[in-house]
Amino acid sequence: MANAVKNTTKFLKDVSTEMKRVSWPKRKELVRYTIVVIATVAFIAVFFAIVDSGISALIRGILN
Template identity: 65%
Template sequence: MASGVKNTGKFLRDVGREMKRVTWPTRKELIKYTGVVLATVFFISIFFAVVDLGLSTLVRTFLD
């Protein structure tokens, strides 16, 4: 059981060391990346909505 606590402590120290090495984005970069993600989600949702509408219309045409 003691080795588990030892391993946990080492893991947390290693995580702390790695977090200091991380290059965090600037505020400007973060806003830019967020805009890219939101635009991508918007366009993909519109694409799938159009495809869904087209397919459902096609299926309704064949079933009626």
């Protein structure tokens, strides 16, 4: 049990040390990345909505 606590403590210290070394993006970069992600998700959503409605129309056409 004491070994598990020691390992956990060492792990958390190592995580803290690594987090200090991380190169965090600047605000301008973060805003740009966020816009790219939102635009990509919106594009993919519209694309799949169009594909879905096309497939639905095709199936409706076949069944009627």
